[in-house]
Amino acid sequence: xxxxxxxxxxxxxxxxxxxxxxxxxxxxxxxxxxxxxxxxxxxxxxxxxxxxxxxxxxxxxxxxxxxxxxxxxxxxxxxxxxxxxxxxxxxxxxxxxxxxxxxxxxxxxxxxx
Numbered sequence: 001x002x003x004x005x006x007x008x009x010x011x012x013x014x015x016x017x018x019x020x021x022x023x024x025x026x027x028x029x030x031x032x033x034x035x036x037x038x039x040x041x042x043x044x045x046x047x048x049x050x051x052x053x054x055x056x057x058x059x060x061x062x063x064x065x066x067x068x069x070x071x072x073x074x075x076x077x078x079x080x081x082x083x084x085x086x087x088x089x090x091x092x093x094x095x096x097x098x099x100x101x102x103x104x105x106x107x108x109x110x111x112x113x
Contacts, residue, residue, distance in 0.1 A: 015040065016061050027078045030071060039064045041071045050074040052106055066101035069094045073107045 013020035017038035025031045029047025033039050040063040048056060055070045062071050072079040072094045080090035098105045 015042070016059070016063070024082070026082045027075060030075055030078065032082065034064075041068050043071055047075075055102065055105060066097070069097035070102060070105065073098060073105070 013023055013033065015033050015035055017035040017040065020033045020035055022034045023031050027047065029043060029045040031042045031044075033042055040061055043051065043057070043060050043062065048060060051070060051074060057067070057070075062068055072090070076087050076091050076094065079094070080087040083090060085093075095107060095111050099108050099111075102108070
């Protein structure tokens, strides 16, 4: 599957965690998905090109606990708007997540310098 078909009923969108219960495209190529047990972010098309190659998921899925921040750091404004928080607070949360789960991410190194 190369993209999430937003015309399908959510239950027909398959994710690594099962059938989607919700799916919301927050910008072209970036879709936040939930399932009964888990969720994550699907990145397709040109949106995936902003993610550093070493951190790109081969299947375009980023799970919601640890890897969502790999996508969110590239689209802070969109994630902040979706979560209803100020962009600076969103960025701080993203950087904390990256520092914990993906400490080699370039954004972590940039923040430390």
